[in-house]
Amino acid sequence: MFELEKLIRNNIKKLTPYSSARDEFSGEAKVFLDANENSLGSPLLKWYNRYPDPHQLAVKEKLAQVKGIGSQHIFLGNGSDECIDLLFRSFCEPGRDNVIICPPTYGMYEVSAHINDVELRKAPLLDDFQLDLVHLENLVDTHTKLIWLCSPNNPTGNSLNRTDIEMVLNNFKGIVVIDEAYINFARQKSFVQELTEYPNLVVMQTLSKAWGLAGLRLGMAFASASIIEVLNKVKPPYNINQATQELVLKALEEVGQVNDMIHLLVDMRQALTEVFLSMPTVEKVYPSDANFILVKIKDARKIYEFLLTKGIVLRDRSNVKLCEDCLRITVGTEKENTILVDAMQDWYAQ
Ligand SMILES: *Cc1c(COP(=O)(O)O)cnc(C)c1O
Numbered sequence: 001m002f003e004l005e006k007l008i009r010n011n012i013k014k015l016t017p018y019s020s021a022r023d024e025f026s027g028e029a030k031v032f033l034d035a036n037e038n039s040l041g042s043p044l045l046k047w048y049n050r051y052p053d054p055h056q057l058a059v060k061e062k063l064a065q066v067k068g069i070g071s072q073h074i075f076l077g078n079g080s081d082e083c084i085d086l087l088f089r090s091f092c093e094p095g096r097d098n099v100i101i102c103p104p105t106y107g108m109y110e111v112s113a114h115i116n117d118v119e120l121r122k123a124p125l126l127d128d129f130q131l132d133l134v135h136l137e138n139l140v141d142t143h144t145k146l147i148w149l150c151s152p153n154n155p156t157g158n159s160l161n162r163t164d165i166e167m168v169l170n171n172f173k174g175i176v177v178i179d180e181a182y183i184n185f186a187r188q189k190s191f192v193q194e195l196t197e198y199p200n201l202v203v204m205q206t207l208s209k210a211w212g213l214a215g216l217r218l219g220m221a222f223a224s225a226s227i228i229e230v231l232n233k234v235k236p237p238y239n240i241n242q243a244t245q246e247l248v249l250k251a252l253e254e255v256g257q258v259n260d261m262i263h264l265l266v267d268m269r270q271a272l273t274e275v276f277l278s279m280p281t282v283e284k285v286y287p288s289d290a291n292f293i294l295v296k297i298k299d300a301r302k303i304y305e306f307l308l309t310k311g312i313v314l315r316d317r318s319n320v321k322l323c324e325d326c327l328r329i330t331v332g333t334e335k336e337n338t339i340l341v342d343a344m345q346d347w348y349a350q
Helices: 010-014 057-067 079-089 108-115 133-139 162-171 225-234 243-253 254-278 299-311 334-349
Strands: 076-079 098-101 119-122 144-150 175-179 201-206 219-222 282-285 294-299 326-331
Touching: 010 057, 010 108, 010 225, 057 076, 057 079, 057 243, 076 225, 079 108, 079 175, 079 219, 079 225, 098 108, 098 334, 108 119, 108 175, 133 162, 144 162, 243 326, 254 282, 254 294, 294 299, 299 326
Parallel strands: 098 119, 098 144, 144 175, 175 201
Antiparallel strands: 076 219, 201 219, 282 294, 294 326
16 A cells, blocks of 8 residues: 555655745736836846746646646656655655665655665676665565665666566655666657556656757656645755746747657667677677667776867766666767767777
8 A cells, every 4th residue: 555645754744835925816907016126127128027826827727728638737847857856855754764876877866865864775787787676575564664776867868667667666655766768769668657556656757868958958857746736845846947937938839840850869879879880899788778878988088088188978878786887978960979989989999
């Protein structure tokens, strides 16, 4: 049995959330004198003098269409990073509760755990970068509130086996967070459609990757209406700014354009994989379900530094456990990929 009430921190359960001016009156009116805004306007862009919609209703309705779920199942954060922090703050009692991550994985789960003084337990991925279910199960105790799964995983690029994820969802009494930041590049399908099946599921996605909107900062958490309610209670009232809400609303009309980019990036991922596989010191290019590849290569650190001198920046993961000698390479534009490959020829020629 999943009991959400038992997972929420007491202070959050008791919390009376901040009631903003736009909460207390949200209808149509002629004269708004309730929020101490500058009624005269703003420089450059006249209409940014007003506070944005704290509930982001328009964006959520549009997203509900795009994702095929009800808007009561959508939470919006200032990037996924805010969603991550809010999950800690809502469910994990500092100094008492713990969470589990499966490294090598996205670094923010660990940082956020430390910021919130929440114990972090690690069940490293197996050699094939899949979940170690036995280890995972052994780490769970009565104070384990969250299990963080990242699929497709960063920095390894692979999707986690669906049956393994289902095993965790079916057996863990806390909340399972699946970070699907790279889901649009994957062969696997999203868990968003499984929300009705699993009351303990939170799926995170973002507009920062496939949607190409990292600069706007919009992260999404999809979950049961009662989990979403908790997150809404804890979030800062105006966490999604007006410019982001307006631009995202427009961008969400362009599903076709985004799908074209995804196809192109996936094709270039394949091409880049083949080029790297043909290089003499490359030991492995791990199969990727994301918009990056993980390359195991002799002298990874030295190559990283060599490329820096040419103005090319990769992500050096060579000192990360299970990613020894690995570089993480984002799929760039055709031109950027060519610059990288040419520079690699220079590396071999020197
Ligand atoms: C890039 C990335 C994110 C995105 O975070 P935002 O704050 O939404 O930009 C989330 N999770 C993972 C695993 C990522 O790699």
